[in-house]
Amino acid sequence: MSPRSQPSERQRRLGAELRKLRNRAGLSGDQAAVILDADRARISNIEAGRIDVSRNRLYKLLREYGCPDGPLFDGLMEMAQELGKGWWDEFRDAMGRNALDLAELESRSTAIRMHQPLFIPGMFQTEDYAREVILATDGQDHDHAERCVGFRMARQRVLDGDSPTTYHAVIHEAALRIRVGGLTVMRKQLLRLIEVARLPNVTVQIFPYEKGAYAAFSRPFVLFEAATPELNTVHLEHPLNSVFLGDGERIDEYAKMFERLTELALAPVDPQVTPESHDSRDSLSLIQHAMYEL
Incomplete structure (x- = not known):
């Protein structure tokens, strides 16, 4: 699936929060790509909200980024699960x-x-x-x-x-x-x-x-x-x-x-x-x- 040109606010926000957590963990985009067995472009697109990240992959990223269990972890997982339909x-x-x-x-x-x-x-x-x-x-x-x-x-x-x-x-x-x-x-x-x-x-x-x-x-x-x-x-x-x-x-x-x-x-x-x-x-x-x- 090609990257979307107009991500929703929820998609942009999820990506921005992942970027914050990655930077806080001191990891580069290339290192994050290794975690998902993907290329650097995929991490860039996820963090820009241009493509979705599955719950399994998000779970893996959050663990590697050191995000503890709690409201933030659950909130990000829920944002990834939502389809934006209503x-x-x-x-x-x-x-x-x-x-x-x-x-x-x-x-x-x-x-x-x-x-x-x-x-x-x-x-x-x-x-x-x-x-x-x-x-x-x-x-x-x-x-x-x-x-x-x-x-x-x-x-x-x-x-x-x-x-x-x-x-x-x-x-x-x-x-x-x-x-x-x-x-x-x-x-x-x-x-x-x-x-x-x-x-x-x-x-x-x-x-x-x-x-x-x-x-x-x-x-x-x-x-x-x-x-x-x-x-x-x-x-x-x-x-x-x-x-x-x-x-x-x-x-x-x-x-x-x-x-x-x-x-x-x-x-x-x-x-x-x-x-x-x-x-x-x-x-x-x-x-x-x-x-x-x-």
Whole structure:
């Protein structure tokens, strides 16, 4: 099988982690090739995610690289076993590689932390709000936009089911104020935000204007947590080409940034308090206030 030209994020990440372990063990690519009774080009392609590595061969490499039993060993073995197939395959005709990678990463994350400064996060959007955002930002034709809306709605399934993912979002107040669609679209969207925020696995905090220009307030990012910190990932949204980061130091930086955002943001929506009886200054009251000002 010839090397693939566009490996998925999972395939790239598995290869990158193998390269880290090989370098840490002080082994060259040629020495790794001897372990698998292969040539140097095969090791290069595995580490670039261009070809797959079987579980037996991966097991052999991990042992020779000195990777101990535990979450990292198990996590890498699981990544090699996964075929990258899932519900997102139904949308390959409409969505790019980056979007499909995002859905796959969401499906296998144990927890997700997000900062969004301008829009309600896609995981919380109504169909009407999502449609308006997609048409405004991507300029797609109607049929393609509908496929994109369907994809975004399907991604939301990680929030419910038998094993819902833990999700913590810090949303800037600007996202509550920017008019997306008409009044009806915005009112329904803010009501939906309150509804989702009441799920036991979801935490929503609003970052108010009065907290000023914190360093991250204009930069959307998502932290994906795996079973072991070594496999955590950061996703940076860019208009033309979003980026996935797997470097531990960079991930730590974004984790600290997120913690600072949670400290500056208002207290999260309390699922035990109904909107009608709420009068304290926190995230729920600010969402209510924005909704009633529409």
